[in-house]
Amino acid sequence: MSTSTQQIENLIAQEYTQGFVTDLEADTFPPGLNEDVIRALSAKKGEPEFMLEWRLQAFRHWQTMKTPEWAFVKYDPIDYQAISYYSAPKKKEGPNSLDEVDPELLETYKKLGIPLDEQERLAGVAVDAVFDSVSVATTFKGKLKEAGVIFCPISEAIRDYPELVQKYLGTVVPQGDNFYAALNSAVFTDGSFVYIPKGVRCPMELSTYFRINAANTGQFERTLIIADAGSHVSYLEGCTAPMRDENQLHAAVVELVALEDAEIKYSTVQNWYPGDKEGKGGIYNFVTKRADCRGNNSKVSWTQVETGSAITWKYPSCVLTGDNSVGEFYSVALSNNYQQADTGTKMIHIGKNTSSTIISKGISAGRAQNTYRGLVKVLKSAENARNYTQCDSLLVGDTCGAHTFPYVEVRQPSAQVEHEATTSKISEDQLFFCQQRGLSPEDSVSMIVNGFCKEVFKELPMEFAVEAQALLGISLEGAVG
Amino acid sequence: MMNAVENITSHYLADYENSASALPGRHLPWLQQLCSDALQQFAQQGFPSPREEEWKYTNVSAIEKKRFSPAASEAAQAAVDSDWLDACRLADAWSLVLVDGRFSAQLSRLEGLPESVIVCAMAEALEKHPDRLEVRFGRALTRENHGFIHFTSAWFSDGLYLHIPPRTVLDKPVQLLHVVTKPDSLAVTRSLIDVESMAEAEVFETFVGVDDLAYLNASVTEVLVGDNARLDLYKLQCETGKAYHFGGTYVLQESHGRFQHHNFSFGGLLARNEVHTDLGRAAECQLNGLYIGRKRQHSDNHTRINHTQPHGISREMYKGILDQRARGVFQGRVVVFEGAQKTDSEMNNRNLLLSNDAEADTKPQLEIYNDDVKCSHGVTVGQLDEKSIFYLRSRCIDAETARNMLTFAFANEMVDKLPNRSFQGLVQAQLLAHFPQTGIVKEWL
DSSP states (O other): OOHHHHHHHHHHOOOOTTOOOOOOOEEEOOSOOSHHHHHHHHHHTTOOHHHHHHHHHHHHHHHTOOOOOOSSOOOOOOOTTSSBSOEEEOOSSOOSSGGGSOHHHHHHHHHTTOOOOTTTOSSOEEEEEEETTEEEEEOSHHHHHHHTOEEEEHHHHHHHOHHHHHHHTTSSSOTTSSHHHHHHHHHOOBOEEEEEOTTOBOSSEEEEEEEOOSTTBOBOBEEEEEEOTTOEEEEEEEEEOOOOSSEEEEOOEEEEEEOTTOEEEEEEEEOOOOOOTTSOSEEEEEEEEEEEEOSTTOEEEEEEEEOOOSEEEEOOEEEEOSTTOEEEEEEEEEEOTTOEEEEOOEEEEOSTTOEEEEEEEEEEETTOEEEEEEEEEEOTTOTTOEEEEEEEEEEESTTOEEEEEEEEEEOOTTOEEEEEEEEEEOOHHHHHHHHHTTOOHHHHHHHHHHHHHHHHHTTSOHHHHHHHHHHTTOOOTTTOO | OHHHHHHHHHHHHHHHHHHGGGSTTTTSHHHHHHHHHHHHHHHHHOSOOTTSGGGTTOOOHHHHHSOOEEOOOSHHHHHSOHHHHHTTSOSSOEEEEEETTEEEEEEEEOTTOOTTOEEEEHHHHHHHOHHHHHHHTTGGGTTOOSHHHHHHHHHOOBOEEEEEOTTOBOSSOEEEEEEEOSTTEEEEEEEEEEEOTTOEEEEEEEEEESTTOOOEEEEEEEEEEOTTOEEEEEEEEEOOTTOEEEEEEEEEEOTTOEEEEEEEEOOOSEEEEEEEEEEOTTOEEEEEEEEEEOTTOEEEEEEEEEEOSTTOEEEEEEEEEEOTTOEEEEEEEEEEOTTOTTEEEEEEEEEEEOSTTOEEEEEEEEEEOOSSEEEEEEEEEEOOOHHHHHHHHHTTOOHHHHHHHHHHHHHHHHHHTOSOHHHHHHHHHHHHHTSTTHHHHHHHO
16 A cells, blocks of 8 residues: 555544533433324424324324335444434423523533534524434524524424424425435424525524434434525534444434525535444434525525535435526535445426536545435426536545446436536645645645545635534645635 | 236246247257246346336336237248348448348358358357357346346347457458348347457447337347457447337456447337446447437437456447437446456546427446546536537528538537448438438538
C-alpha cells in the first residue's frame, strides 16, 4: 500500500467522539407495536382525534407492506416488535424555560457542542433539540414569534395549530408512501414544525438537533416545514447517538412545502453512530425526505453531509409542481469500515421551466459500500425542464465499493437532461504535484479531498461547513468557498 | 393475470412434448439434460416481468397473451423472395440463412470457406461435432438467468455454429440472416461463435421479417473470444413493425481478446437487445448502438460489462432517436470486480426526443469494488440544438430539412463507426428506410 493511501486512511479513520451515553431517568414504553401502543402514544401526547385516526390508518396500511429490498444494502431483518416506540427523558410538568430543563440534558448538548443557552449563542441560530423521542427545548421562540414564524416541536403544533398540521401533514409524503414512512406515520413521537408566513424572511437559521440516547428504542421523528408565499427559511439538522453494540432504528420523515416564490434551504449533517471497525452496532438510518415545490417560482435546496450510520437509506427528493420551480441536491456521503450508504435523490419535473441540479460526491473507504441512486423524471407537462446531474466517487482502498445507479425518465422533448458520473481514486499525479509544491502528504490529501467536496460544502451554512469538514477530518484552510 | 401466465407457460410446456422430437440434437444426453433444466426453469419463472429490476421499463406481457407456434414445414423456405432477400445481403460475404428458425441450404452461400474453418447450422454441428459443442455450449451463459434465456435454451430449433481455429484470419465476413415468413410463428435460435487464440473474424447478424407479420423471434448468441483473438460482431435488427424480438449476445473474452459490437435496432414492435460481456485480463471491448423508435415501437437495450480481471478497457456509446409514441430504454451496467485493478471504462448514452408522446428511459450503472480504476458514464436526453437549426436556416435551408439533416447526422455518427463500406451501405439503407422523410435527407447524401 502506498504511503499516500495510508494518509488518506488515517484521515478518514477518525474515532467517533459523540458515542457517550447520558444517564437519565426515562419514561419508556415496553417493546412492541400494536394499535394499543399507538393509542397510548397518542394519548400521552394529548393529540386530537384526527391525529389518532391518521396514525391508525398508517399502521393498518403498514401491516400490509413488505420491507423494501431493492436498495444496495445488506442487513439482518429487523424485529419491529423488539423496539420500544416511545422513550422520553422523565421530567416534571413540561419546561417553560431552559431553567427547567434537566441540567443533565443541557450538559449532554453542551458536550455535543449544541449550546441551548440563548445568551451564549454567538450566531443567531434557533435550536430545537430532540432527545430520543421528544423535543426537549426550543430556543429563541420569542424572537421568532415577533416575526410571525412558528418554530416548535410537532407535538406542540398538533395541539396548538391543528388546522395547519391537518392541512399539510402527509400531503408530501403520504402515510402509505413506503414501508418506513408508513411506520413513521403510525408511531412518530416528535420532530420539528416550522411555518413561515407570507412574505417573511426568517430572521435566523433554524436548527434541530437529534439525539438517540436510550437503548432498544427507535427514533421516529417527523419534520414539517411550510414556507408560505414569498417566504424564505434556512433549516439545519444534526444528529448523533451513543455507541452501542446492537443496531438501532431511525426512521424519520421530513416534509417540505414551498408555496409561491418561497425558498427553503435544508441542510443536514448526519453523524449517527456508524458502528465499530468490525461493523458491529450502529444506526440504521431509513429516512424519507421530500419537498413539494407547490407554488410557481419556488425553490428547495437539499444539502447533506452523510458521515454516520451503519446503513443509510435516504433519498431527499423534490417534486417540482410549480412552474419555474427549482430543486437542488448537494451531497457528500462518506462511508468507512462496514458502513453502507445507499443515497441519492429524486427530481420529479411536473411544472413548466422547472430546473434541477444534482451534485453528489461519494467517498468510500475500508470495506464500505457507497451507492448513489437517483431518479430524474420529466413528465409530459414539464416543458423546457432542465436537469444537470454530476456524481463523483472517490475510492480509498481496494476493498470498498462505489456504485452509481441513476434513473432518467423523460417524456417531454423540450427537456434537457444531462447526467455524468466518474469514479476514480486520488490521482497520484495530483498528490505528486501538491507535494512537489512543498505541501506535506496529509495536507495534499486534505486539499484534494476538500476540493473534491467543495461544491457541496460551499452550499452549507458557515457553522455547518465547519462541522462537516471537521467530520471529514480535513483542515479548514481555504475550503469554505 | 396469474392464470394467463400459467396458461401460456403451460401452452409452451405442453407444446414442447410434441415438438421436442423435431428439434435438433435432443438425442444427445447432455443437451437433453440442458433442455429439460431450462424448461423447468422456464416453467418456474415464465417470461420476465417489469417487477424485475432488469426489466423495469419493458413489459413483455403482450408476448404472454399471444400464442406463437414453431413453423414446421420447410415449404416456406422456397417461398422467400430472393430479390427481397438480396437487398438484405452483404456483398462479398459468406452467408447462412435461417428461415423461421431453421437453416436453409438453398438460400445460404457457404462456398469457398477455408478448410479449417467451420461455418454451419447448429443442427448440423450437433450431429458432426457434438463433443466440441458439449464443452462450449452454454459457457457464456453462466451469469444469465431469466425467462427468455431458458425459453431459448429449451426451444431452439437451429442457429449458427462458427469455429475459427487458432491463428486463422477470415478474409471475408460471415453474414447470419434470420428471416421470418410465417404469421404468429416462433423462431428460436441459439448460435455459438468460437474464435480461438489469435484468430480474427467478422460476423454480421441481420434480422428481417416478411411483410407486416406478427411473430416472436428469440435468438441467443454465445461468443467465445480466445486470447489475443478478435471478433467484430454487427447486428442489424429490422423486424416487422408487429414483431417481438429478443436478441441476446453473451461474450467471454480471454486475456487480450478484443470484441466489438455494433447494434442497430430499427424494427420490431417490442425489441429487447442484450449484450453482456466478461473481460479477461487486458481484454478490450467496444459496444456501440443505435436504436430508433417510431409509432408505438419499444426498444430496450441492455448491456453489461464485467471487468473480472485487471487492465481491461471498455468503451460504450449508445444513441437513441424516439419519435411519435415510441419508447426507448437504455440500461447499461459496468461492474468492476475485486482485483480488477487499472480498469478503464467509459459509457455514454444520448437520446433525441422528437415528439411529445415519445419517452426515453435510461439507467447507466457503475458498480465498482476496487480503487485503482477510471470509470465514467454520461447520459443526455434532449432535442435538436436550436443554434444548429438556426445556422442551417441562415444558409437558406428550410426548418424541416434542417431538422431532418441534424437528426440524420445524429444517427449517422454510429453508422460512420462501421469499418466496412458494404456494412455502412446496408445499415444506411435501412436507416433511411426507417426514417420518415427519406427523400429530403437522401438528396443531401
